[in-house]
Amino acid sequence: MSEPDIYCPHCTWRPLGTSRWLCTQQMGGCGTCWNTFWTGGVCPGCGYRWEITACLACKRFSLHKDWYHWPESETHQDECTRETEQPSSG
Numbered sequence: 004m005s006e007p008d009i010y011c012p013h014c015t016w017r018p019l020g021t022s023r024w025l026c027t028q029q030m031g032g033c034g035t036c037w038n039t040f041w042t043g044g045v046c047p048g049c050g051y052r053w054e055i056t057a058c059l060a061c062k063r064f065s066l067h068k069d070w071y072h073w074p075e076s077e078t079h080q081d082e083c084t085r086e087t088e089q090p091s092s093g
């Protein structure tokens with residue numbers, strides 16, 4: 004098992020160990036500050052899973068999974084994704 008490269012898909016900025024993200028209260032978060040790549044985008048404060056992650060360098064949002072760049076070039080994915088997200092009531 005090899006580790007993925009983690010960097011911004013827009014500007015290739017790499018998160019540092021000291022980088023911190025905010026569980027944005029404006030978007031219903033709890034205000035926790037943590038390194039989102041240690042938890043796979045899950046806020047340790049409220050348990051919310053962030054599907055998008057902001058780049059601290061270029062300030063653009065990307066899907067959290069798009070930050071992970073696996074060395075294997077041959078990905079055979081059948082991506083017939085439909086928007087089937089349920090409205091979260093909370």
Ligand SMILES: [Zn+2]
Pocket residue numbers: 026032033034035046047048049050051
């Ligand atoms: Zn939170």
Ligand SMILES: [Zn+2]
Pocket residue numbers: 011012013014015016058059060061062063
């Ligand atoms: Zn960036």
